[in-house]
Amino acid sequence: xxxxxxxxxxxxxxxxxxxxxxxxxxxxxxxxxxxxxxxxxxxxxxxxxxxxxxxxxxxxxxxxxxxxxxxxxxxxxxxxxxxxxxxxxxxxxxxxxxxxxxxxxxxxxxxxxxxxxxxxxxxxxxxxxxxxxxxxxxxxxxxxxxxxxxxxxxxxxxxxxxxxxxxxxxxxxxxxxxxxxxxxxxxxxxxxxxxxxxxxxxxxxxxxxxxxxxxxxxxxxxxxxxxxxxxxxxxxxxxxxxxxxxxxxxxxxxxxxxxxxxxxxxxxxxxxxxxxxxxxxxxxxxxxxxxxxxxxxxxxxxxxxxxxxxxxxxxxxxxxxxxxxxxxxxxxxxxxxxxxxxxxxxxxxxxxxxxxxxxxxxxxxxxxxxxxxxxxxxxxxxxxxxxxxxxxxxxxxxxxxxxxxxxxxxxxxxxxxxxxxxxxxxxxxxxxxxxxxxxxxxxxxxxxxxxxxxxxxxxxxxxxxxxxxxxxxxxxxxxxxxxxxxxxxxxxxxxxxxxxxxxxxxxxxxxxxxxxxxxxxxxxxxxxxxxxxxxxxxxxxxxxxxxxxxxxxxxxxxxxxxxxxxxxxxxxxxxxxxxxxxxxxxxxxxxxxxxxxxxxxxxxxxxxxxxxxxxxxxxxxxxxxxxxxxxxxxxxxxxxxxxxxxxxxxxxxxxxxxxxxxxxxxxxxxxxxxxxxxxxxxxxxxxxxxxxxxxxxxxxxxxxxxxxxxxxxxxxxxxxxxxxxxxxxxxxxxxxxxxxxxxxxxxxxxxxxxxxxxxxxxxxxxxxxxxxxxxxxxxxxxxxxxxxxxxxxxxxxxxxxxxxxxxxxxxxxxxxxxxxxxx
Numbered sequence: 049x050x051x052x053x054x055x056x057x058x059x060x061x062x063x064x065x066x067x068x069x070x071x072x073x074x075x076x077x078x079x080x081x082x083x084x085x086x087x088x089x090x091x092x093x094x095x096x097x098x099x100x101x102x103x104x105x106x107x108x109x110x111x112x113x114x115x116x117x118x119x120x121x122x123x124x125x126x127x128x129x130x131x132x133x134x135x136x137x138x139x140x141x142x143x144x145x146x147x148x149x150x151x152x153x154x155x156x157x158x159x160x161x162x163x164x165x166x167x168x169x170x171x172x173x174x175x176x177x178x179x180x181x182x183x184x185x186x187x188x189x190x191x192x193x194x195x196x197x198x199x200x201x202x203x204x205x206x207x208x209x210x211x212x213x214x215x216x217x218x219x220x221x222x223x224x225x226x227x228x229x230x231x232x233x234x235x236x237x238x239x240x241x242x243x244x245x246x247x248x249x250x251x252x253x254x255x256x257x258x259x260x261x262x263x264x265x266x267x268x269x270x271x272x273x274x275x276x277x278x279x280x281x282x283x284x285x286x287x288x289x290x291x292x293x294x295x296x297x298x299x300x301x302x303x304x305x306x307x308x309x310x311x312x313x314x315x316x317x318x319x320x321x322x323x324x325x326x327x328x329x330x331x332x333x334x335x336x337x338x339x340x341x342x343x344x345x346x347x348x349x350x351x352x353x354x355x356x357x358x359x360x361x362x363x364x365x366x367x368x369x370x371x372x373x374x375x376x377x378x379x380x381x382x383x384x385x386x387x388x389x390x391x392x393x394x395x396x397x398x399x400x401x402x403x404x405x406x407x408x409x410x411x412x413x414x415x416x417x418x419x420x421x422x423x424x425x426x427x428x429x430x431x432x433x434x435x436x437x438x439x440x441x442x443x444x445x446x447x448x449x450x451x452x453x454x455x456x457x458x459x460x461x462x463x464x465x466x467x468x469x470x471x472x473x474x475x476x477x478x479x480x481x482x483x484x485x486x487x488x489x490x491x492x493x494x495x496x497x498x499x500x501x502x503x504x505x506x507x508x509x510x511x512x513x514x515x516x517x518x519x520x521x522x523x524x525x526x527x528x529x530x531x532x533x534x535x536x537x538x539x540x541x542x543x544x545x546x547x548x549x550x551x552x553x554x555x556x557x558x559x560x561x562x563x564x565x566x567x568x569x570x571x572x573x574x575x576x577x578x579x580x581x582x583x584x585x586x587x588x589x590x591x592x593x594x595x596x597x598x599x600x601x602x603x604x605x606x607x608x609x610x611x612x613x614x615x616x617x618x619x620x621x622x623x624x625x626x627x628x629x630x631x632x633x634x635x636x637x638x639x640x641x642x643x644x645x646x647x648x649x650x651x652x653x654x655x656x657x658x659x660x661x662x663x664x665x666x667x668x669x670x671x672x673x674x675x676x677x678x679x680x681x682x683x684x685x686x687x688x689x690x691x692x693x694x695x696x697x698x699x700x701x702x703x704x705x706x707x708x709x710x711x712x713x714x715x716x717x718x719x720x721x722x723x724x725x726x727x728x729x730x731x732x733x734x735x736x737x738x739x740x741x742x743x744x745x746x747x748x749x750x751x752x753x754x755x756x757x758x759x760x761x762x763x764x765x766x767x768x769x770x771x772x773x774x775x776x777x778x779x780x781x782x783x784x785x786x787x788x789x790x791x792x793x794x795x796x797x798x799x800x801x802x803x804x805x806x807x808x809x810x811x812x813x814x815x816x817x818x819x820x821x822x823x824x825x826x827x828x829x830x831x832x833x834x835x836x837x838x839x840x841x842x843x844x845x846x847x848x849x850x851x852x853x854x855x856x857x858x859x860x861x862x863x864x865x866x867x868x869x870x871x
Contacts, residue, residue: 049689049692049696050692052684052685052688052689052779054647054650054651054652054653054654054655054778054779055650055652057778057779057781057782058162058164058647058652058653058654058778059162061164061777061778061781061782062161062162062164062778065164065166065793065795066161066169068793069170070166070793070795070796071115071121071123071166071167071168071795072168072170073120073121073122073123073124073168073171074120075573075576075577076572076573076576077120079118079119079120080118080119080120081119081120081121081122081576081577081578081581082111082114082119082120082121082122082581082582083121083122083556083559083577083578083579083580083581083582084107084110084111084114084121084122084123084581084582084584085107085123085124085556085559085580085582085583085584085616086103086104086106086107086125086583086584086585087103087583087584087585087586087589087593088125088126088127088128088552088555089127089128089156090127090128090129090131090133090134090548091127091128091129091134091149091152091153091155091156091174092133092134092137092152093137093141093148093151093152094635094640095152095155095156095159095642095644096156096159096160096643097633097640097641097642097643098625098633098641098642098643098660098672099624099625099633100643101163101643101656101660102622102623102625102660102666103584103585103586103622104125104160104163104165105163105165105657105660105661106584106622106660106661106666106729106731107123107165107584108123108163108164108165108166108167108657108774109657109661109726109731109774109775110582110584110726110729111123111166112166112773112774112777112795113726113774113799115166115795116770116773116774116795116797116798116799117798117799118798121166122168122171122559122560122577123165123166123167123168124167124168124171124172124559124562125160125165125167125169125172126171126172126173126174126175126555126558126559127149127153127156127172127173127174127175128175128548128551128552128555129149129153129174129175129176129551130175130176130181130479130480130481130545130546130548130550130551131479131480131547131548132210132212132226132227132477132479132548133226133548134148134149134152134176134479135477135478135479135511136210136226136227137152138479138511139511139512144507144511145176145478145479145511146176149174149176153174157169157172159643159644162643162644162647162653163643163647163653163656163657164653164654164657164777164778166777166795170562171559171562172562173558173562175548175551175552175555176479176551178502178504179502179563179565180551180558181481181502181551182501182502183554183558183567183568184481184546184550184551184554185481185482185483185484185496185501185502185503186498186501186568187554187568187600187604188481188483188484188546188550189484189495189496189498190603190604190607190609191241191603192485192495193495194603194607195242196241196242196245196603197239197240197241197242197473198239198240198242199237199238199239199240199493200237200238200240201235201236201237201238202235202236202238202240202472203233203234203235203311203377203378204233204234204235204236204238204472205218205219205224205231205232205233205472206231206232206233206234206236206517207224207226207227207229207231207232208229208230208232209224209227209229210224210226210227210229210477210513211476211477211513211514211515211517212475212476212477212513213234213236213238213472213474213475213476214231214472215471215472215473215547215549215592216378216469216472217270217591217592217595217596218592219231225588225592232335233311233335234517236474236476236517238472238473238474238544239472239473239474239483239485239542239544240470240471240472240473240474241470241471241473241599242470243468243470243471243595243596243599244466244468244469244470246599246602246603247271247273247466247468248273249602250267250271250595250598250599250602251267251268251271251273253598253602253613253614254267254268256613256614257614257616257617257618257619258617258618258619259618259619260619260620260621260667262587262621263587263590263594263619263621266587266590266591267590267591267594267595269467270467270468270590270591270595271466271467271468272465272466272467272468273464273465273466273467274295274464274465274466274467275295275462275463275464276293276294276295276296276297276463276464276465277293277294277295277297277447277451277454277460277461277462277463278291278292278293278381278460278461278463278465279291279292279293279294279297279300279361279385279454279459279460280361280458280459280460281306281358281359281360281361281385282358282359282361283314283318283356283357283358283359283369284356284357284358284359284366285357286317286318286356288314288317288318290306290308290314290318290358290369290381290383291381291383292306292380292381292383292384292385293380293381293463293465294384294385295465296387296389296390296443296447297446297447297450297451297454297460298407298408298429298432298441298443298444298446298447298450299387299389299390299407299408300360300362300385300387300407300450301362301363301405301407301432301434301435301436301438302387302388302389302404302405302406302407302408302434303360303362303367303385303386303387304367304385304386304387304388304397304402304403304404304405305367305368305369305370305385305386305397305402306358306367306368306369306370306383306384306385306386307351307369307370307371307372307375307383307384307385307386307393307396308354308369308370308371308372308375308382308383309371309372309373309375309376309377309382309383310330310331310334310371310372310373310377311331311377311382312371312375312377312382312383314383315327315331315354315371318354318356318369319354319355319356320354320355320356321355322355323352323353323354323355326352327352327354327371330350330351330352330371331371334373337373342373342374342376343374343376347374348399349372349374349392349395349396349399349400350372350373351370351371351372351373351396351399351400352370352371352372353368353369353370353371353400354368354369354370354371356368356369357369360385361454361457361459361460362450362453362454363436367385368402370386370396370400370402372396374392374396378469379467380465386402387404387407388404388405388406388422388425389406389407389408389425389426389427390427391425391427394425404422405434406419406420406422406426406433406434407432407433407434407435408426408429408430408431408432408433408443409426409430409431409433410426410428410430410431411430411431420433429442429443429444430442430443431443432446438450471596471599473546473547473550474544474545474546475519475544475545475546475547476513476514476517476518476519476544476545477513477519477520477545478505478508478511478513478519478520478521478545479505479511479545480545480546480547480548480550481545481546481550481551482503482504482505482521482541482542482543482545482546483542483544483545483546484496484501484502484503484542485541485542486530486531486532486533486539486540486541486542487539487540487541487542488532488534488535488537488539489537489539490532490535490537491532491534491535493542494532494533494534494539495533496533497533500533503541505521506521506524506526506527508520508521508524510523518543519543519544519545521541521543521544521545522543527541527543528540528541528543529541549592549593549596552593552596552597553593553596553597553599553600554568554597554600554601554604556579556580556583556597556615556616557569557574557610557615560573560574560576560577561573561574574610574611575611578611578612579601579610579611579612579614579615579616579617580615580616580617581617581618582616582617582618582619582620583616583618583619583620584619584620584621584622585619585621585622586621586622586624587621590621594616594619597615597616598614598615598616601613601614601615602614620666620667620729621667622666622667623664623665623666623667623668623669623670624669625641625660625663625669625670625671625672626669626670626671626672627639627640627641627671627672628641628671628672628673628674629671630671641672641674643656646677651677651680651681652681652778653778654680654684654775654776654777654778654779655677655680655681655684655776656677656680657775657776657777658680658683658684658735658775658776659676659677659679659680661731661732661734661735661775662676662680662731662732662735662736662822663676663732663821664732664820664821664822665730665732665820666729666731666732667729668820670820670821683739683742684776684779686742686746687742687768687769687772687779687783688779688783690742690745690746690749690765691765691769691783691787691788692787693749694749694758694761694762694765695762695787697756697758698756698758699756699757699758699759709806710748711748711760711761711764712760712764712802712803712806713806713807714741714744714745714764715764715767715768715800715802716802716803716804716806716807717806717807718737718738718741718768718771719767719771719800719801719802720802720804720807721733721734721737721813722734722737722738722771723799725737726774731775732815732822733813733815733822734775735775736813736815736822736825737813738768738771738772738775740813740825740827741768742768745764745765745768749761762788765788766784766788767800769783769784769788769794770794770797770799770800771800773794773795773797777795780794781793781794781795784797812827812828812829812830812832812864812865813825813826813827814826814827814828814832814837814864814865814866814867815865815866815867816841816844816846816847816866816867816868817866817867817868817869818847818850818851818868818869818871819868819869819870819871820868823846823847823850824841824844824846824847826840826841826844828840830864831863831864832864834859834861834863834867837861837867838859838861838867841867847869850871851869851871854871855871856869856870856871857870857871858870
């Protein structure tokens with residue numbers, strides 16, 4: 049018998065699949081369509097890592113499963129080539145971004161193909177291809193002409209290392225999410241997209257799609273819709289008005305001061321000259337602080353008095369206007385009224401000795417006494433006191449009546465506010481789509497005519513970012529100097545480029561018609577493919593790419609350019625794979641796992657794919673365990689050997705009807721189990737079932753007393769190989785075509801069917817986990833109770849060794865499915 053050797057079979061079948069184009073999706077096919085999308089990679093110099101491998105392997109398993117179930121599957125791949133990752137790599141390695149991109153894409157393609165992914169490579173593109181970003185620019189101009197893009201001077205998040213502006217979504221814990229540099233504030237003129245115009249739609253649209261709550265809630269919380277009032281405070285001795293948004297207008301009688309963000313534009317107009325220097329010094333000191341630091345609940349509540357006063361519109365009392373760093377200009381109106389019924393405000397008032405008054409108290413008299421004496425700070429709803437005509441009202445009723453009263457005086461209006469800010473769209477870098485705008489002295493910002501697109505990036509010798517906040521394109525006279533499309537007079541091109549999120553906001557649509565030179569995608573093809581059926585990606589992109597692309601798609605739907613209001617019908621987020629040391633993978637830590645090394649070591653792609661799917665539930669963050677490869681390789685070798693043994697063994701007599709039924713019953717249960725698990729994305733338990741069934745087959749096969757009928761066994765193993773094919777495509781194809789002598793590819797065969805009457809209801813497979821990792825499986829009677837299972841599992845060495853000398857904090861039990869010990 050020929051020994052199983054992945055190197056003998058994997059590249060062979062990859063070449064055959066590519067030549068036969070068996071994974072090519074067909075436009076307008078009569079089959080029901082299914083678009084399986086995984087986030088396309090940034091082609092950085094290090095190639096794909098084990099985290100990429102998890103996402104693409106899971107996507108491939110699902111694509112193969114749907115294809116075998118009769119769907120016309122589109123499983124595409126492209127490259128998100130613009131932006132900082134590629135530019136930083138190019139600068140570091142002293143090559144042009146174009147060459148870096150081309151070289152890295154070639155590496156990525158080779159790696160992706162070595163995994164045996166069933167990708168339709170006919171539809172591949174890079175976002176940096178002029179034939180692609182022509183349409184990114186064209187779509188940008190549709191936003192511009194609809195009034196959803198504007199230019200304004202604003203304080204932006206500035207990364208001093210990358211020397212570029214950032215959107216709020218790109219700042220995590222005060223640091224740039226790409227390079228981890230502490231972000232500063234910088235005043236720059238920027239192009240901005242009105243994503244806030246779609247804030248409500250972005251929330252409501254989530255009700256129509258299949259997103260797990262952890263993804264939907266993250267988007268809802270980021271948008272941060274809140275109902276309240278916008279209140280006008282007149283500045284004493286001035287015609288200036290400061291507007292404040294508040295969800296707690298019922299506490300307005302407690303307003304002890306107004307507090308402005310240091311970046312508030314009104315400060316320069318209201319500050320008392322005697323306080324100007326102190327105010328300026330304070331504002332300059334705040335520029336060095338990150339927003340996350342400014343909002344830290346444990347920090348000192350610093351601030352400075354402006355020397356000006358405002359008039360409380362509810363009672364005409366003068367209250368001082370202060371400036372404090374914990375108020376952010378990008379939230380609400382950049383101003384709040386400070387009162388004793390907010391923990392943060394109360395600390396500020398106490399720190400700066402500002403007199404405060406209680407206006408809301410609880411119903412309980414003992415608590416009320418503590419609140420009135422300011423022994424306790426009360427932040428909940430209650431009953432009003434010290435509030436003149438509104439005394440005795442509940443907070444809810446007071447909010448209605450106080451707002452109505454101030455509206456009648458022209459001092460307030462009902463307002464919905466959002467945490468979401470408009471999208472800072474400019475980047476001061478070379479490697480991005482040039483913003484297709486021309487600045488004319490007479491006509492202002494003018495769109496580049498459609499027929500002149502794309503505005504291509506000019507070749508440059510120096511593409512490093514500048515220190516003055518200008519793009520390197522600003523230094524190229526031949527690029528900058530042009531003519532106004534309207535009046536033909538001398539004009540200047542915009543030199544900022546788009547963020548890398550621009551090209552990724554619509555890339556899935558281009559897969560539907562990847563090589564169209566006349567439009568971003570043909571309408572008939574858009575009508576056929578509709579939208580993405582399932583999108584797999586990282587949780588870190590929930591408030592970045594996922595939010596942005598939903599915004600773009602909803603706008604395109606409004607413009608009648610796409611047939612569906614949402615781009616992705618379903619979204620799932622896979623967990624991160626950590627290094628073997630349990631830390632996030634990075635070159636500096638030396639714990640990066642390269643899938644190519646694993647494949648070339650002799651384990652092969654199939655063992656790696658199985659290990660990736662088997663290591664843990666797909667959405668769980670887990671460290672890479674290299675030992676699992678030995679197990680998956682041995683499993684595949686046992687499949688290989690069993691097939692050979694079945695083929696070589698002769699029938700010894702006709703099998704009885706009962707024995708026939710036993711084999712069929714085993715396969716019926718397996719087909720049912722694997723199919724259900726794939727639908728639920730329980731890949732690890734599906735593989736566990738395959739392994740358990742193989743063990744069972746070996747026990748039966750090696751029983752010399754059994755009657756052996758080759759036809760029944762060949763039929764069973766053929767069905768088994770079909771199930772295995774979606775996980776381990778190469779060995780399955782080799783067995784299917786070379787050993788079982790089938791003419792066509794196993795990947796073009798249909799998913800096995802079974803007789804439901806054969807399903808066993810007596811036994812069930814229970815998965816035993818420790819800290820979410822599967823350690824063993826047990827076949828037990830259906831309905832076995834938690835106490836009995838716990839005793840059995842804890843006495844099994846396969847599980848016990850992972851709990852030894854540790855305490856069990858929690859036991860998670862799902863009847864007839866799983867028991868998980870959290871230690």
